[in-house]
Amino acid sequence: MEISERRVISVIVINEASVLSRVTDLFSGRGYNITSLTVAPIPESRYSRLTIVTSGSVRVIEQITKQLHKLIPVLKVYEHADLVEKEMALVKFPANENITDISTLCGAYNGKIVNVGDNVIITMIADEPKRVDNFLKLIQKYNPKEIVRSGAVALER
Amino acid sequence: MQISGAQMVIEALIAEGVDTVFGYPGGAIMNVYDEIYKQDKFHHILTRHEQAAVHAAEGYAKASGKVGVAMITSGPGFTNAVTGLADAYMDSIPLVVISGQVPMSLIGTDAFQEIDAVGISRSCTKHNYLVTDAKDLPRVLKEAFYIASTGRPGPVHVDIPKDVTAQIEEFNYDVELDLETYKPNVKGNPRQIKKAMEAIAKAKRPLFYLGGGVINSNAAYEVRELIQKTGIPAVETFMARGVLSHDDALLVGMLGMHGSYASNMAMSETDLIIGLGARFDDRVTGKLSEFAKNAGVIHVDIDPASISKLVNADYPIVGDVKNVVLEMLENLEYINSDRYARWRESIKNFNQLHPLTYYEDSDRLKPQWVIQRTGELLGDNANISTDVGQHQMWSAQFYPFSRPRQFMSSGGLGTMGFGFPAAIGVKAAAPEKTSVNFTGDGSILMNVQELMTAVEKKLPVVNIILNNNFLGMVRQWQTLFYDRRYSETDLSIQPDFVKLAEAFGGIGYRVNTKEEFDAALKDAVEKDVVAFIEVIVDRYENVMPMVPAGGSLFNMMLLEKKER
Ligand SMILES: Cc1ncc(C[n+]2csc(CCOP(=O)(O)OP(=O)(O)O)c2C)c(N)n1
Ligand SMILES: [Mg+2]
Secondary structure, eight states: OOOOEEEEEEEEEEOOTTHHHHHHHHHHHTTOOOSEEEEEEOTTSSEEEEEEEEEEOHHHHHHHHHHHHHSTTEEEEEEOSSEEEEEEEEEEEETTSOHHHHHHHHHHTTOEEEEEOSSEEEEEEEEOHHHHHHHHHHGGGGOOSEEEEEEEEEEEO | OEEEHHHHHHHHHHHTTOOEEEEOOOGGGHHHHHHHHHOOSSEEEEOSSHHHHHHHHHHHHHHHSSOEEEEEOSTHHHHHHHHHHHHHHHTTOOEEEEEEEOOGGGTTTTOTTOOOHHHHHGGGSSEEEEOOSGGGHHHHHHHHHHHHHSSSOOEEEEEEEHHHHHOEEEOOOOOOOOOTTOOOOOBOOHHHHHHHHHHHHHOSSEEEEEOHHHHHTTOHHHHHHHHHHHTOOEEEOGGGTTSSOTTOTTEEEEOSTTOOHHHHHHHHHOSEEEEESOOOOHHHHBSGGGTTTTOEEEEEESOGGGTTSSSOOSEEEEBOHHHHHHHHHTTOTTOOGGGGHHHHHHHHHHHHHSOSOOOOOSSSBOHHHHHHHHHHHHGGGEEEEEOSSHHHHHHHHHSOOOSTTSEEOOOSSOOTTOHHHHHHHHHHHOTTSEEEEEEETTGGGGSTTHHHHHHHTTOOOEEEEEEOSBOHHHHHHHHHHSTTOOTTOBOOSOOOHHHHHHHTTOEEEEEOSHHHHHHHHHHHHHSSSOEEEEEEBOTTOOOOSBOOTTSBTTOOBOOOOOOO
16 A cells, blocks of 8 residues: 655646535545645736645655646646645533633633624634644533634745 | 627637637527627537537547637537536646626526536636626637647636626727636746657667647647657657657557557666656556556656656656657767667567457458558548547557547547547548548447437438447457346447438448448548448447456456457
8 A cells, every 4th residue: 555645736727616625526536535625816916725634654744746737727746845835613601601811821822812702712723734633622621613724825935 | 999798709709710600509608609600700619418519519629730729608518518518627628618607687597598607617628717797708819729739738618797798898809818827838847858858768668658748739740750850669658649650660549448569568668758748648548557667757747737647757748749759850979879779679570479350250341451551542542530438449559540639539538429420520621531440339329419410411321330249348348357248238230221311311321341441431422411330330349358347457357369
């Protein structure tokens, strides 16, 4: 068996109708994984940037990048090796949990409390995906009611 | 010039030099058909099924080297055409397929004959468009033809809502294409080519491995020259038949699942594969881990994704085969063809040990004989299409091909029903040659309605039905791997093929002997009307050699003489 590795791929695409389906269809049609996917327009250009976290053997990753490149509206494909990678998470806690503890914990993960309501508080953190995993483990004891992860964005160093 | 979207379609087709369109009208595409009616610059051939329209366009494209064009309506018209799109995609055939769509205001409402056409065609086209504004039409159509025919060719689908075909806008087809994201690399890195040539000079047992890309890039004659000058033997894939002439001394044969013994052995023993426009398909390689174990690999392909996809390339060269081969011809100084004399000799021995052959060990005609005999009688004067099954493999094995674009067959998708409409398209593209379709008693019924098209448009295709009363290829697998349990493959109940042809205004022959076959073929070629020549052949003949699926290329089952 070839070893499967986690990989982050950035794809620069023309910002046009159905371009996202072209990318996701390629993944599902060829049996590749998508762990997470984020998209946003690149300011002042006709392009968007997709950040895809995937996994596969070296051969599979090479195929993914080549197949992505074959899509007509794809301008560039970067397969990152050395990169800065961040992911965001929003977590909703019951308001009766220990707000100070939660706030300190968030601080350690580049985050803070972003909303306080009558019944719930909402926190936000932004960190490397592994550290986000960690954070989400640590907060279990404060009975989180809802968790949203954004998927990763990345830039080559 | 201010014209409607429908008129733009016509103007674009004319500007692209299209002389034949295959299609079938319906509600959503009627504005365009109305404009077809009014013009006399190109021909429209009404097939009797949309699938056939696309296959005919494929046959036309393959025979002419131009982009094939098909036109269909929305909903069922489009879904009927999907098999054709998929077929063209798998075999890299340049097509532009234009479909009507429900008006923009109705899209998304489950309107009558609405289907998400671009959603369906996305995975079986090189590219597709839903045109939402007639202003985009000139650019989209121009891009469609460009994308279909450049790089690795393929089908492009353009879906046009009915109100867009009615919309009146300025038409200017003289626009510069600005495809910043699509720039196929056609040149081939000269340093890499030089290194590859050095590797060839050092190799002891190099082997050319020729694929369909050689034909797509119109490089067959340059490849012939390269092979001639290097003295290196060559194997062809199914898709490459006709790149070398059947009588070329350096042509070993076809390789793969039903390749010749010598070809598969040569591939197993070579120390350097020189792959040109071939993609190491599983039907070619057999078990990958055992494939050409001791060989280095030079891989030339226009599609970077084909390189090192299945077999790792030591010398990857991304580029158009023709350009690369021309560059190789400039770098022959290191190569001495005497060096490969012993290698050529051992391949000759393989061929003598187990030549591609068959035994006349039955009272009935042998299908291989029929194909070989057709080759003797028509040879270079015929273009050959096939359907899918045993007859298809025998056609590839036994017809004496002598030029590129002589052979059209559904290789990648293996689409039964391809042959007859494709042969109609071939005849439309090359009327001076006899258009023969080798087909089976199963396959022919999958697009038999095209008898009507052939009669109406006077496209006299000669269909040679090798009737074994079986879905023969499936029956062969059942014989070999399913203990002769012939589940749903017995076609003993059959139409009267002679009367069937006659019912449409064609001509039919039923043939049992060699003499009858010669007479029927001669008559069919002379008469200018579509023909069915039904040849009753040995029911239990198997296609051999055979590398069972997943087996190693060098482990072939060989033909055995039957006890009589
Ligand atoms: C559309 C389609 N359906 C099913 C198959 C599977 N299939 C491959 S060969 C074959 C039998 C073809 O029979 P026939 O046309 O009589 O040719 P023969 O093998 O007998 O020469 C079948 C069913 C296919 N290739 N295409
Ligand atoms: Mg049959």
